[in-house]
Amino acid sequence: MDGEKISFPWRDYAHGNKQRLMTLDAVQFLRRFFLHLLPLRFVPIRRYGLLSNRFPANSMPLARRLLTLEGRAPLSTAKTAADDAPLWHCPRCAGPMRVANRFTATELAFIRELDSS
Helix, strand or coil: CCCCEEEEEEEEHHHCCEEEEEEEEHHHHHHHHHCCCCCCCCCCHHHCHHHCCCCHHHHHHHHHHHHHHCCCCCCCCCCCHHHHCCCEECCCCCCEECCCCCCCHHHHHHHHHHCCC
8 A cells, every 4th residue: 555556466367367466546445345344234145045055056947947837927138118217206306316326334334424414
């Protein structure tokens, strides 16, 4: 770290498992680092159920087969007009809202600490 930028080694698995050096500014490094941390009492769900790594070759085909046995049609990948409709509406004017920025739980906690109201 030189005060503004952080350099760290990482493995490039796509190009022969070579070790490379990446340099990021401190804010970008912390943003990427905190993506790997969960807030307290949160459980990483990918370790349980159908997405667990215990029997991946068996679980997904089994889930697909069970869904077809229930008579459900396969999911359509065609895009509809409803896909483009906004998910949220303004509570005051009922106009469509769009996401301008998403914050992690850590960023939200930091913003709450800065709030002077």
